[in-house]
Amino acid sequence: MQKGFTYLLAALILLPFSLLLLLSLAEGWSFPSILPDAWTAEHWSRLFQLDGDLGQSLLLSIGISLFVATVATISGFLTSRFIAYSPFRERYLIMAYCPFVLSPVVYAACIHFFFIKMGLSGHIGGVLIGQLIIAYPFAVIICHGHWNERIRSMEQLVATLGGSRREAFQKVILPLSKGILLVCFFQCYLISWFEYGLTTLIGVGKVQTMTLKVFQYINEADIYLAALSSWLLFLPPAILLWFNKRFVFREVNVS
Amino acid sequence: MYKALGIRWFLLLTVLPLAAGLIYALLYSLGLAGILGNGFTLAYWQSVFAEGVVWRSLGYSAYIATASMSLACLLALGLVIKLRTAFQKGILSYVIYFPLAIPAMVAAFISFQLLGKAGLFSRLTYALGLTESLQSFPDLVNDFWGIGIIFSHSLMAFPFLLLLFLGTYEGERLGELKQIAKTLGAGEGYISRKIVAPILLKQNFAAILLYFIFVLGSYEIPLLLGREAPQMISVLTIRKLQRYDLLDKPEAYIIALIYCVLVLTAMVISLRRSKILQKN
Amino acid sequence: MKPNYILLFILTLLWGCSGPNASSSTDPAKLSWEEIVEQGRGGVVQMMMWQGDPLINAYMQDYVIPEVKSRYDIDLKLANGQGNTIVSILAAELEAGQGSSEIDMVWINGETFYQLKQINGLYGPFTDKLPNSEWVNHENPFIGTDFQQPINGMEAPWGSVQQAIIYNSEMISEPPQSLEELASFVEANPGLFTIPNEFTGMSLLKAMLMDIAGGPEAFKGAFDEGVYNTYAPQLWEYLNRIKPYFWKQGETFPAQLAAMHQMFASGELAFTMSMNDSEVDNKVLQGIFPESSRAYVPAFGTIRNSHYLGITKLAQHKAAAMLVIDFLSSPEAQLKKQDPTVWGDGTVLEVENLPEEIRSQFENLPSRILAPKREDMLPRALMEPDPEYMIRISKDFRKFVIEG
Numbered sequence: 001m002q003k004g005f006t007y008l009l010a011a012l013i014l015l016p017f018s019l020l021l022l023l024s025l026a027e028g029w030s031f032p033s034i035l036p037d038a039w040t041a042e043h044w045s046r047l048f049q050l051d052g053d054l055g056q057s058l059l060l061s062i063g064i065s066l067f068v069a070t071v072a073t074i075s076g077f078l079t080s081r082f083i084a085y086s087p088f089r090e091r092y093l094i095m096a097y098c099p100f101v102l103s104p105v106v107y108a109a110c111i112h113f114f115f116i117k118m119g120l121s122g123h124i125g126g127v128l129i130g131q132l133i134i135a136y137p138f139a140v141i142i143c144h145g146h147w148n149e150r151i152r153s154m155e156q157l158v159a160t161l162g163g164s165r166r167e168a169f170q171k172v173i174l175p176l177s178k179g180i181l182l183v184c185f186f187q188c189y190l191i192s193w194f195e196y197g198l199t200t201l202i203g204v205g206k207v208q209t210m211t212l213k214v215f216q217y218i219n220e221a222d223i224y225l226a227a228l229s230s231w232l233l234f235l236p237p238a239i240l241l242w243f244n245k246r247f248v249f250r251e252v253n254v255s
Numbered sequence: 256m257y258k259a260l261g262i263r264w265f266l267l268l269t270v271l272p273l274a275a276g277l278i279y280a281l282l283y284s285l286g287l288a289g290i291l292g293n294g295f296t297l298a299y300w301q302s303v304f305a306e307g308v309v310w311r312s313l314g315y316s317a318y319i320a321t322a323s324m325s326l327a328c329l330l331a332l333g334l335v336i337k338l339r340t341a342f343q344k345g346i347l348s349y350v351i352y353f354p355l356a357i358p359a360m361v362a363a364f365i366s367f368q369l370l371g372k373a374g375l376f377s378r379l380t381y382a383l384g385l386t387e388s389l390q391s392f393p394d395l396v397n398d399f400w401g402i403g404i405i406f407s408h409s410l411m412a413f414p415f416l417l418l419l420f421l422g423t424y425e426g427e428r429l430g431e432l433k434q435i436a437k438t439l440g441a442g443e444g445y446i447s448r449k450i451v452a453p454i455l456l457k458q459n460f461a462a463i464l465l466y467f468i469f470v471l472g473s474y475e476i477p478l479l480l481g482r483e484a485p486q487m488i489s490v491l492t493i494r495k496l497q498r499y500d501l502l503d504k505p506e507a508y509i510i511a512l513i514y515c516v517l518v519l520t521a522m523v524i525s526l527r528r529s530k531i532l533q534k535n
Numbered sequence: 536m537k538p539n540y541i542l543l544f545i546l547t548l549l550w551g552c553s554g555p556n557a558s559s560s561t562d563p564a565k566l567s568w569e570e571i572v573e574q575g576r577g578g579v580v581q582m583m584m585w586q587g588d589p590l591i592n593a594y595m596q597d598y599v600i601p602e603v604k605s606r607y608d609i610d611l612k613l614a615n616g617q618g619n620t621i622v623s624i625l626a627a628e629l630e631a632g633q634g635s636s637e638i639d640m641v642w643i644n645g646e647t648f649y650q651l652k653q654i655n656g657l658y659g660p661f662t663d664k665l666p667n668s669e670w671v672n673h674e675n676p677f678i679g680t681d682f683q684q685p686i687n688g689m690e691a692p693w694g695s696v697q698q699a700i701i702y703n704s705e706m707i708s709e710p711p712q713s714l715e716e717l718a719s720f721v722e723a724n725p726g727l728f729t730i731p732n733e734f735t736g737m738s739l740l741k742a743m744l745m746d747i748a749g750g751p752e753a754f755k756g757a758f759d760e761g762v763y764n765t766y767a768p769q770l771w772e773y774l775n776r777i778k779p780y781f782w783k784q785g786e787t788f789p790a791q792l793a794a795m796h797q798m799f800a801s802g803e804l805a806f807t808m809s810m811n812d813s814e815v816d817n818k819v820l821q822g823i824f825p826e827s828s829r830a831y832v833p834a835f836g837t838i839r840n841s842h843y844l845g846i847t848k849l850a851q852h853k854a855a856a857m858l859v860i861d862f863l864s865s866p867e868a869q870l871k872k873q874d875p876t877v878w879g880d881g882t883v884l885e886v887e888n889l890p891e892e893i894r895s896q897f898e899n900l901p902s903r904i905l906a907p908k909r910e911d912m913l914p915r916a917l918m919e920p921d922p923e924y925m926i927r928i929s930k931d932f933r934k935f936v937i938e939g
Contacts, residue, residue, distance in 0.1 A: 005338070013353065032382065034382060098273050102519075106511045206612070220592065
């Protein structure tokens with residue numbers, strides 16, 4: 001019984017993904033047929049056109065997300081140490097939660113003015129900074145819990161044994177922190193990869209990441225291309241999750 | 256020296272934009288900034304308070320967030336209690352991670368293709384003879400109760416919560432606790448309801464709360480699956496910001512400010528009360 | 536960083552003045568066309584346009600972009616944004632005191648034109664510089680006047696269309712011709728009709744308002760508060776009376792036209808509508824709409840208007856934008872655009888005056904089958920009223936019908 005239920009549940013969870021895949025290969029899906037009327041690989045071939053807009057958006061999105069995740073993770077990891085050890089730790093942490101709870105699109109509406117002032121609106125640079133403003137505090141939140149008594153005493157131990165701070169960092173802290181760095185990188189990548197509202201506002205629709213493409217296809221009611229681009233959005237993080245699932249989720253529970 | 260630099264970087268990326276954004280919004284709402292700013296006025300604030308749209312929108316957002324999170328929590332709790340082992344190995348232990356890779360926009364699109372009148376479920380009920388036409392399929396998207404929105408958010412939240420609960424279950428050694436309760440004569444149902452569920456929820460209170468706030472401020476899902484009125488708070492803000500009438504722009508900032516103040520206050524109070532900010 | 540530094544920084548940002556200055560190139564208004572071509576060649580033009588229609592997007596993407604690239608080596612880039620988005624972005628740029636805009640060229644019509652003039656966001660006049668402007672039929676009041684405003688060279692006409700109501704002839708044998716007929720139709724067939732809460736829907740409301748007022752005469756000239764206040768309440772009363780029989784019991788309305796088209800295509804709705812009278816033909820040709828789809832203009836008439844191209848005041852590449860606009864107004868590009876298999880958008884050129892060869896090509900375009908002929912629609916064409924009507928209608932439709 002339980003076995004059957006397990007497979008049923010798995011099938012239910014996979015249903016949306018199969019539907020998207022079907023639609024991305026479909027040519028017409030008229031009511032009331034359950035399967036598409038005809039099949040085509042035409043939508044997918046658009047991805048591989050050299051000057052194709054879809055392929056470009058995919059590369060742009062990957063580039064933006066890798067950059068945002070790298071900068072947010074490295075700086076979030078390093079600065080969270082100061083925050084964790086700071087006497088104003090609680091105050092800083094509350095500030096770090098603010099961008100996360102403010103709804104990126106509302107936040108973007110409030111700060112867009114300054115992006116225009118600095119000539120960043122409508123440029124990739126503006127989108128990078130905008131997304132960093134969302135992702136970096138999140139990295140701090142993920143990482144700050146890492147700096148606990150154990151790490152601290154290790155640092156002190158190295159110091160008592162005459163090691164330099166650099167050595168303590170390279171030989172002790174970094175190896176201990178691989179897990180958290182990976183989790184943090186992945187989460188920040190996702191924040192950037194999934195971001196729509198802020199990107200469309202600050203990029204004024206010019207910086208066309210994959211989420212903007214999906215929205216455009218939905219907007220013109222082209223469900224086949226919308227399904228295809230949805231798949232492209234889903235695939236990279238899904239592959240990462242498949243290979244690295246436990247690691248990636250281990251410490252999302254930030255408390 | 257590094258420390259000062261690190262803290263500065265933090266302030267530059269979090270406090271500065273936040274403060275700048277809120278101050279700008281405030282000035283704009285008072286007629287002190289912007290293209291239509293003609294000097295100090297409270298007129299915009301008065302009109303927002305008189306209109307009442309913002310309160311309906313806040314209420315509606317709270318309803319959607321509560322319903323989505325309750326549904327997702329119930330589902331996740333039920334599965335953790337009944338099917339815990341199935342998620343630890345076998346096919347479900349892989350598949351359950353997939354929904355985490357769905358962005359909100361795609362979740363909304365999927366929901367539309369599943370729940371819409373021409374969607375997959377409507378085709379299935381038609382094939383089974385449960386509905387005689389597309390029109391007789393019930394309204395599940397752009398509907399009064401926000402079913403489409405709640406469905407999408409639950410779809411996104413439940414795997415996340417489930418994995419969270421699984422972690423807590425092991426971390427808190429709930430299995431052992433259950434055994435003890437059993438030897439003391441407690442029934443299975445009693446243990447689930449009075450011991451396991453409360454511990455899981457309490458331990459993850461902060462994460463649930465943050466997810467709640469995330470749903471409250473969500474944008475893409477209600478944009479695609481919502482109604483024209485009432486609208487959820489982010490959709491309302493952006494609509495006011497980008498309407499034909501430029502006079503609506505100060506109102507957009509007022510709504511943003513009201514939302515920020517409410518959410519930040521609620522967050523600070525709950526975070527202070529939960530142990531999340533305490534030193535470990 | 537101490538708090539007072541932060542405050543200082545914010546204050547600097549808030550009140551510190553303009554950003555980078557506009558490009559130092561000469562104002563094209565002072566140049567000859569040859570010099571404009573010289574200056575515009577090789578530029579990058581950022582255009583913001585409504586991208587809610589795959590055929591229109593394909594026309595731009597697969598035809599216009601390669602053409603301007605090969606003719607002038609111009610990189611034309613498109614971004615999605617309707618009138619209200621355009622206004623809000625340009626207004627935000629002006630507020631920030633920017634010296635240059637992120638957007639060079641915009642696709643607009645009346646109400647956006649009006650608001651962009653209000654915030655002084657448009658560059659011009661420029662159309663008399665364009666060689667292809669000579670073919671444009673400026674005398675036609677549906678082209679030379681935009682929402683009762685003379686265009687005065689501040690925007691270049693791009694296409695001329697009339698609103699058409701599209702219905703599924705399998706579900707409806709005789710489409711309603713008057714407001715009363717519409718009321719009795721929806722009562723007898725609930726759930727099949729709705730009004731999209733966007734530009735196209737608002738245009739239908741304007742036509743309904745004119746019908747209630749007994750004809751379009753009262754709506755000539757500037758906005759008249761008295762006229763609006765007399766007739767608009769009757770329109771809301773009428774809509775509220777019949778909206779329980781609309782799609783979803785009139786509790787909500789589609790926010791996007793594409794969504795409405797999709798529901799029409801699947802049979803969820805029996806009606807949709809379009810500001811492009813040829814749309815029904817191209818949607819059927821693409822296999823999106825059922826073959827039983829037909830377009831018509833009800834007896835009370837529909838709005839006929841034109842859509843235009845403008846250049847933003849702070850555009851970085853004005854000369855290049857002028858080259859693109861000139862190309863879009865060329866007989867060749869207009870011919871392609873009017874082809875129902877491409878887009879089906881009515882031309883703004885005076886076909887009579889065109890050189891013989893291209894004129895015959897215009898005359899031999901495959902004619903549409905599912906919509907009435909343009910000549911037959913014209914007697915039921917209504918002039919766009921002042922943009923203020925549009926702004927008030929969309930505000931009050933929300934207030935009294937959607938939220939009411």
